[in-house]
Amino acid sequence: MKKLSIKIILASILTSIATHITLSRENPVNGNPVAGKEKAIICIGCHGRDGNSTNPEYPKLAGQVPAYLYKQISDFKKGLRKDETMSSMALSIDDKDVADVVVFFSNQKPKKPMRKTLKTNLLGKTIYHNGIKLKNVVACASCHGKNGLGRPKSRYPALAGQHTDYLVKALKEFKSGIRRNDLLLEMRNITAKLTETEIEAVAAYIANLKWKWGQL
Ligand code: HEC
Ligand code: HEC
Numbered sequence: 001m002k003k004l005s006i007k008i009i010l011a012s013i014l015t016s017i018a019t020h021i022t023l024s025r026e027n028p029v030n031g032n033p034v035a036g037k038e039k040a041i042i043c044i045g046c047h048g049r050d051g052n053s054t055n056p057e058y059p060k061l062a063g064q065v066p067a068y069l070y071k072q073i074s075d076f077k078k079g080l081r082k083d084e085t086m087s088s089m090a091l092s093i094d095d096k097d098v099a100d101v102v103v104f105f106s107n108q109k110p111k112k113p114m115r116k117t118l119k120t121n122l123l124g125k126t127i128y129h130n131g132i133k134l135k136n137v138v139a140c141a142s143c144h145g146k147n148g149l150g151r152p153k154s155r156y157p158a159l160a161g162q163h164t165d166y167l168v169k170a171l172k173e174f175k176s177g178i179r180r181n182d183l184l185l186e187m188r189n190i191t192a193k194l195t196e197t198e199i200e201a202v203a204a205y206i207a208n209l210k211w212k213w214g215q216l
Pocket of ligand 2: 059071127128138139140141142143144155156157159167170171181182183186187190202203
């Protein structure tokens with residue numbers, strides 16, 4: 001009985017922390033895209049002049065949800081997300097410049113996916129839109145949107161047209177727990193249930209989703 005009440009107290013503390021985190025997700029990013037363009041000079045070597053990187057190691061930033069980008073840079077700065085290259089890059093950008101740079105990249109138009117990775121990919125499509133009922137995997141679309149454009153006022157990132165290699169890396173890193181900056185464990189919980197084949201299939205499907213402006 002004692003154990004149970006401790007559990008209940010713990011659960012309510014966790015819920016209140018979670019609610020607090022959820023509320024702070026709504027913060028809009030107030031940046032100046034014109035100033036951001038100048039300040040993004042140190043980023044474009046890897047992420048591309050317009051945020052459409054061509055090297056699949058570097059994620060595309062064009063059109064990405066601004067609050068998501070902002071959070072990632074803060075997470076890299078704080079060491080909550082780690083990457084050999086990007087962690088030091090994040091530290092090189094001044095806190096007061098982050099909002100400008102983020103708004104600049106999110107205003108850029110994403111280019112079409114570069115090539116078709118898979119012509120028909122029913123497994124990836126099914127996981128994305130319907131989840132996997134037997135394993136209690138919810139549809140990716142329920143958070144990332146049916147067109148993979150994320151949710152502009154939240155921190156749910158856009159995924160459409162992202163590089164397959166980067167997506168696979170990100171999903172595997174959530175699965176292994178190397179990446180643990182999803183505040184409510186959304187991605188760690190979901191990837192724990194996915195096999196490598198399922199990860200590759202869903203990543204290939206997402207990479208081929210064409211960006212449709214205005215169709216969130
Ligand atoms: C030398 C190459 C390099 C430079 C320069 C660079 N980045 Fe990155 N960036 C990376 C890599 C690699 C990743 C992927 C890290 C990972 O796999 O976790 C990344 C990831 C990111 C992410 C996360 C994207 C996502 O979809 O989660 C953001 C945001 C970002 N970079 C912004 C910037 C900004 C802003 C600058 C300029 C201040 C910059 N980067 C400069 C290499 C670079
Ligand atoms: C309950 C909501 C939710 C569901 C369902 C969900 N995601 Fe996510 N996903 C998130 C959140 C929140 C983040 C951002 C975490 C962070 O702050 O870094 C994220 C991040 C990601 C990223 C990293 C993007 C980047 O640019 O680095 C990928 C890839 C991803 N999700 C793929 C998927 C796939 C594939 C599925 C379905 C199998 C899925 N997600 C289902 C909420 C969700």
